[in-house]
Amino acid sequence: MATEAPARTDQKVLTWKQDLRWARVWDELARLPLLPITILAVVLLAGVLAPVIAPHDPADFELNRSMMPPAWDPKGSPDYLLGTDKLGRDILSRIIWGARISLVVGFLGVGFAGTVGSILGLAAGYFGGRTDAIIMRIVDIKLSVPGFLLALVLAAVIGPSLQTVIIVIVVTLWTGYARLVRGETLSLKQRDFVALAKVAGCSPVRILFKHILPNLVNTIVVLATIQLGSVIIFEASLSFLGLGVQPPTPAWGSMLADGRQYVASAWWLSVFPGLAIMLMVLSTNLAGDWLRDRFDPKRRQV
Amino acid sequence: MIAAHTNGVPAATGSAPLLQLEEVRKYFPVRRGLAWWRPAGQVKAVDGVSLTIDEGTTIGLVGESGCGKTTVAKLLLLLETPTDGAIRFYGKDVRQLRGREVQTYRQTVQAVFQDPFSSLNPRMRVRDIVAEPLVVHTKLSSQEVRTRVGEVLDVVGLSSHSRDLFPHEFSGGQRQRIAIARAMSLNPKVLVLDEPVSALDVSIRAQILNLLMDIQRQYHLTYLLIAHDLAIVEHVSTLCGVMYLGTLVELSESRELYGNALHPYTKALISAVPIPDPEANVESLPISGEIPSPLNPPSGCRFHTRCPFAMPRCSAEIPLLRAVQPGHQVACHLFD
Numbered sequence: 100m101a102t103e104a105p106a107r108t109d110q111k112v113l114t115w116k117q118d119l120r121w122a123r124v125w126d127e128l129a130r131l132p133l134l135p136i137t138i139l140a141v142v143l144l145a146g147v148l149a150p151v152i153a154p155h156d157p158a159d160f161e162l163n164r165s166m167m168p169p170a171w172d173p174k175g176s177p178d179y180l181l182g183t184d185k186l187g188r189d190i191l192s193r194i195i196w197g198a199r200i201s202l203v204v205g206f207l208g209v210g211f212a213g214t215v216g217s218i219l220g221l222a223a224g225y226f227g228g229r230t231d232a233i234i235m236r237i238v239d240i241k242l243s244v245p246g247f248l249l250a251l252v253l254a255a256v257i258g259p260s261l262q263t264v265i266i267v268i269v270v271t272l273w274t275g276y277a278r279l280v281r282g283e284t285l286s287l288k289q290r291d292f293v294a295l296a297k298v299a300g301c302s303p304v305r306i307l308f309k310h311i312l313p314n315l316v317n318t319i320v321v322l323a324t325i326q327l328g329s330v331i332i333f334e335a336s337l338s339f340l341g342l343g344v345q346p347p348t349p350a351w352g353s354m355l356a357d358g359r360q361y362v363a364s365a366w367w368l369s370v371f372p373g374l375a376i377m378l379m380v381l382s383t384n385l386a387g388d389w390l391r392d393r394f395d396p397k398r399r400q401v
Numbered sequence: 402m403i404a405a406h407t408n409g410v411p412a413a414t415g416s417a418p419l420l421q422l423e424e425v426r427k428y429f430p431v432r433r434g435l436a437w438w439r440p441a442g443q444v445k446a447v448d449g450v451s452l453t454i455d456e457g458t459t460i461g462l463v464g465e466s467g468c469g470k471t472t473v474a475k476l477l478l479l480l481e482t483p484t485d486g487a488i489r490f491y492g493k494d495v496r497q498l499r500g501r502e503v504q505t506y507r508q509t510v511q512a513v514f515q516d517p518f519s520s521l522n523p524r525m526r527v528r529d530i531v532a533e534p535l536v537v538h539t540k541l542s543s544q545e546v547r548t549r550v551g552e553v554l555d556v557v558g559l560s561s562h563s564r565d566l567f568p569h570e571f572s573g574g575q576r577q578r579i580a581i582a583r584a585m586s587l588n589p590k591v592l593v594l595d596e597p598v599s600a601l602d603v604s605i606r607a608q609i610l611n612l613l614m615d616i617q618r619q620y621h622l623t624y625l626l627i628a629h630d631l632a633i634v635e636h637v638s639t640l641c642g643v644m645y646l647g648t649l650v651e652l653s654e655s656r657e658l659y660g661n662a663l664h665p666y667t668k669a670l671i672s673a674v675p676i677p678d679p680e681a682n683v684e685s686l687p688i689s690g691e692i693p694s695p696l697n698p699p700s701g702c703r704f705h706t707r708c709p710f711a712m713p714r715c716s717a718e719i720p721l722l723r724a725v726q727p728g729h730q731v732a733c734h735l736f737d
Binding site: 294297298299301305310 | 475478479480503508511512514515516521522524525534537538580
């Protein structure tokens with residue numbers, strides 16, 4: 100037993116190891132991508148605390164103060180920091196309330212799409228045969244239909260609303276998860292620990308959710324984070340076309356659309372919601388990239 | 402120390418052996434080209450293997466890679482179903498086991514695999530890995546499971562501190578100990594050891610082998626030991642079988658096999674083992690060529706394409722495994 104003493108770890112070594120763990124946590128914190136995380140946190144706070152922090156009611160219109168420029172313009176007012184739109188509504192308040200819509204659509208859309216896609220992908224990869232053939236043919240059919248066209252048809256059929264937007268997003272995005280999860284499942288089920296789980300008498304459900312899914316969570320989370328950005332763009336595009344969230348509910352995409360005709364005379368109507376969309380999408384993408392690098396041992400620097 | 406947690410293991414019924422393989426065959430269909438629904442051929446991974454595994458023995462299976470050893474293990478572990486033939490558990494065909502009987506079989510027959518890096522789920526802690534068979538099969542309370550996990554970790558020589566760690570925090574040898582602990586948690590009767598030490602450092606092999614032998618003595622286990630290292634099989638097993646291209650070519654008591662090998666293939670295998678003595682005078686029997694494809698195995702005796710003693714009869718007639726001396730079976734026309 101000279102070369103490999105059985106691990107009789109004594110207490111000292113163990114406390115040292117715990118110290119090391121704290122050091123690791125600190126290390127991780129130091130490496131967080133600060134800018135994207137801050138922007139996401141600000142958007143998240145704005146969305147959650149919208150009723151508290153919004154200076155005005157987003158739907159409160161007053162034609163007397165319509166088209167006011169931002170506060171730093173001589174014609175602006177400090178009461179309306181980012182100016183007002185053609186109905187005299189406060190742009191800042193509308194952007195803060197609009198964050199809610201973006202967040203709700205983003206998280207629910209990605210969440211449902213990820214759940215549905217992952218479960219179907221797991222089933223297809225693990226059970227193979229006919230299950231696999233049927234699920235993957237549905238995926239292929241879905242992928243052969245242009246996404247935006249499908250969205251337009253669905254929105255037209257069901258009628259535009261917040262729920263429609265989420266349904267459209269789930270229908271559009273689940274295939275990505277199904278494909279990814281199926282592929283990973285195919286390779287994971289060849290691993291010995293899955294065979295040993297069968298030998299231990301585990302049911303297929305237990306194997307899928309205790310052995311395969313936990314090894315896939317990283318991949319799914321990375322895809323979800325990266326997709327969050329495109330979902331927000333998608334929602335904005337639908338709202339821009341008037342197929343998304345309906346007025347008077349403020350959404351970034353519809354604000355952008357409203358401001359489009361005044362770009363030359365009142366740039367603040369469209370620039371601020373546009374900036375909000377851009378910053379939000381940019382930071383989710385950066386956070387997603389960071390997560391992917393973080394979870395991929397090959398890219399991780401020790 | 403280890404209480405019998407397993408329940409419902411059938412008492413030995415009469416003289417039926419613990420496990421018995423009867424002319425077991427396993428063919429894998431090969432699908433190629435556009436007509437994927439029509440098999441282009443079959444890989445005859447296991448082609449008519451008969452073997453009786455009695456309680457308390459260690460049966461070694463040796464052979465080149467691709468000879469079907471691992472498929473035999475998978476068949477015994479119910480990971481594959483035989484194409485033909487039967488595996489009998491106390492006389493009952495395992496394909497006829499239903500519900501609780503399958504669970505009983507699973508509790509009785511456990512396994513340790515070759516690769517200690519692939520056989521432990523990287524996302525589970527050691528305590529959950531070792532406890533899983535208990536959680537699946539028994540209704541023990543979490544406290545009882547904890548106690549039992551401590552017991553088996555102790556049996557394999559791991560401290561109870563290791564229970565909270567993840568597999569990546571261990572070396573290959575220690576991981577193999579964890580795998581053995583997991584296999585032992587249900588107090589099984591049979592361990593299928595598929596190359597349990599092949600992936601380990603040479604200095605660790607002896608430790609793990611000794612551990613396996615100690616456990617066997619202590620808990621009266623039955624082993625099916627699959628290896629390509631002849632020395633290990635000779636050291637550990639009571640009976641030893643030699644496989645070539647899906648068939649058993651020789652089966653005998655280990656010491657007899659190494660002292661008095663009959664089949665030309667066995668002789669070649671033994672003569673290929675290096676002996677650390679330059680003066681030693683060993684009969685050298687080189688065999689030429691590659692192992693033929695199991696997709697299209699040679700007719701007659703499968704070894705005749707490489708056998709230095711091949712006769713015309715060998716390519717025409719399949720030799721049957723039969724006893725030429727008491728307790729020594731060989732499948733070769735030279736001994737007819």
